[in-house]
Amino acid sequence: MTEAVTRYHVRPAGPLGGTVRAAGMTKNAGCKQLAAALLCPGVSTVRNLDPVADLDVMCELLRAIGARVVWETDDALSVDATGPLVPEAPYELVSRMRASINVLGPLLARHGRARVAMPGGDNIGSRNLDLHARGLQAMGVELDVVHGFIDAHVDALCGARIVLDFPSVGATETLMTAAVMAKGETVIDNAAREPEISDLAAFLGEMGAQVHGAGSHTITIEGVDELTPVDHAVIGDRIEGGTYLFAAVIAGGDVTVEGITVEQLGVAVDKLVDLGARVEPTLDGVRIVMDGRPRAIDVQTLPFPGFATDFMPFAVAALAVADGTGIVTENVFDNRLAFTAELNRMGAHVHTEGRHAVVRGTGRLSGAPVQALDVRAGAALVLAGLVAEGETVVHDARHIDRGYPDLAGKLVALGGDVTRTAG
Ligand code: EPU
Numbered sequence: 001m002t003e004a005v006t007r008y009h010v011r012p013a014g015p016l017g018g019t020v021r022a023a024g025m026t027k028n029a030g031c032k033q034l035a036a037a038l039l040c041p042g043v044s045t046v047r048n049l050d051p052v053a054d055l056d057v058m059c060e061l062l063r064a065i066g067a068r069v070v071w072e073t074d075d076a077l078s079v080d081a082t083g084p085l086v087p088e089a090p091y092e093l094v095s096r097m098r099a100s101i102n103v104l105g106p107l108l109a110r111h112g113r114a115r116v117a118m119p120g121g122d123n124i125g126s127r128n129l130d131l132h133a134r135g136l137q138a139m140g141v142e143l144d145v146v147h148g149f150i151d152a153h154v155d156a157l158c159g160a161r162i163v164l165d166f167p168s169v170g171a172t173e174t175l176m177t178a179a180v181m182a183k184g185e186t187v188i189d190n191a192a193r194e195p196e197i198s199d200l201a202a203f204l205g206e207m208g209a210q211v212h213g214a215g216s217h218t219i220t221i222e223g224v225d226e227l228t229p230v231d232h233a234v235i236g237d238r239i240e241g242g243t244y245l246f247a248a249v250i251a252g253g254d255v256t257v258e259g260i261t262v263e264q265l266g267v268a269v270d271k272l273v274d275l276g277a278r279v280e281p282t283l284d285g286v287r288i289v290m291d292g293r294p295r296a297i298d299v300q301t302l303p304f305p306g307f308a309t310d311f312m313p314f315a316v317a318a319l320a321v322a323d324g325t326g327i328v329t330e331n332v333f334d335n336r337l338a339f340t341a342e343l344n345r346m347g348a349h350v351h352t353e354g355r356h357a358v359v360r361g362t363g364r365l366s367g368a369p370v371q372a373l374d375v376r377a378g379a380a381l382v383l384a385g386l387v388a389e390g391e392t393v394v395h396d397a398r399h400i401d402r403g404y405p406d407l408a409g410k411l412v413a414l415g416g417d418v419t420r421t422a423g
């Protein structure tokens with residue numbers, strides 16, 4: 001099958017205004033909960049999902065494993081994991097999506113065996129799995145990488161005390177799902193604290209798992225003998241929602257994003273304020289008001305509640321049009337700044353050195369053909385296009401489609417001039 005060639009066409013249209021609703025956090029939370037549905041026989045339902053490309057890959061993967069996956073309503077998928085399951089995740093699917101690794105923990109918990117191809121995903125760095133592997137080994141798993149597959153098996157998972165070198169989101173998720181039916185207590189120290197971890201803990205708790213402390217540095221899981229299917233609505237997508245807040249910083253205006261909270265944005269709220277915006281919570285969301293050019297600031301990415309690495313490309317785009325020079329340091333991924341060369345094609349002045357980018361703001365970007373290298377970098381180019389003279393065409397927009405159900409539609413709802421073409 002040949003994939004449609006998708007592009008975003010963007011033209012400046014003045015300040016943004018109005019209200020949009022953040023989608024459900026489908027890529028970074030919903031897909032993981034669908035994988036966690038493999039933990040027990042029966043039908044689990046995940047709600048508040050939006051049709052992003054990564055969701056299709058997760059559905060295909062779960063079907064390849066032997067689950068029945070059915071749309072219940074427009075936004076709810078049910079997973080019947082009664083089985084029999086084939087504890088194997090094939091390369092063709094795993095190579096398309098990083099979250100495929102999330103079947104590893106549930107398959108080990110349920111079957112004591114998993115063979116999962118090494119994952120792909122975004123082009124943003126080396127993205128090791130050593131923390132997943134070491135934690136699982138501490139729980140008694142024998143694990144090997146053979147011919148590009150992680151081959152893991154265990155007679156009985158045993159609770160363990162695990163200290164992560166780095167609060168990895170993926171490793172925390174793998175270890176949580178492996179631990180819920182392990183014998184005894186598992187303690188994950190230096191755990192990731194992202195809101196999607198708390199949402200996974202809520203999902204697992206509703207299944208009958210004993211998970212405590214999610215959202216803090218230490219998560220404690222008391223293994224139970226059995227889990228039961230759940231019906232769970234996934235949280236709003238703070239990264240998608242945050243994208244529109246940064247859009248307002250770049251284009252100016254008065255924008256409200258419903259379905260997310262100020263707390264879910266962490267330090268990013270302070271940075272939006274430092275950039276010159278007024279940010280306030282509303283009853284069901286976050287409002288941002290921005291007048292004039294952004295002010296130059298320095299930003300460094302860190303695990304939650306630090307400045308999210310997924311917001312970094314938007315910060316670079318904002319600094320590209322800021323009054324002054326800012327420095328951006330990417331601490332989470334080792335190759336996430338490559339997209340700045342695309343921004344420079346639009347007249348930005350970004351100089352990178354390893355994990356650092358010096359961004360000298362200019363009052364004048366010019367629309368150009370550019371390429372989306374990953375989902376957030378692609379979205380950042382669309383945001384830059386909102387204030388670039390003439391037309392910006394973002395090619396390879398399939399990357400954007402992996403995480404955004406309707407980026408063009410929502411920007412248009414806010415008064416932007418953005419169209420997505422496919423074919
Ligand atoms: N790392 C290791 N060893 C491991 C695991 C991670 O060295 O075993 C390193 C990674 O190489 C990376 C860093 O730790 O340098 C952070 O990785 P983490 O495991 O926290 O991230 P992830 O689970 O691979 C998820 C999101 C990313 C988001 C990060 C950080 C999904 C599918 N992906 O990735 O989302 O940036 O957490 O919050 O949930 C995106 O949405 O654009 C995106 C890339």
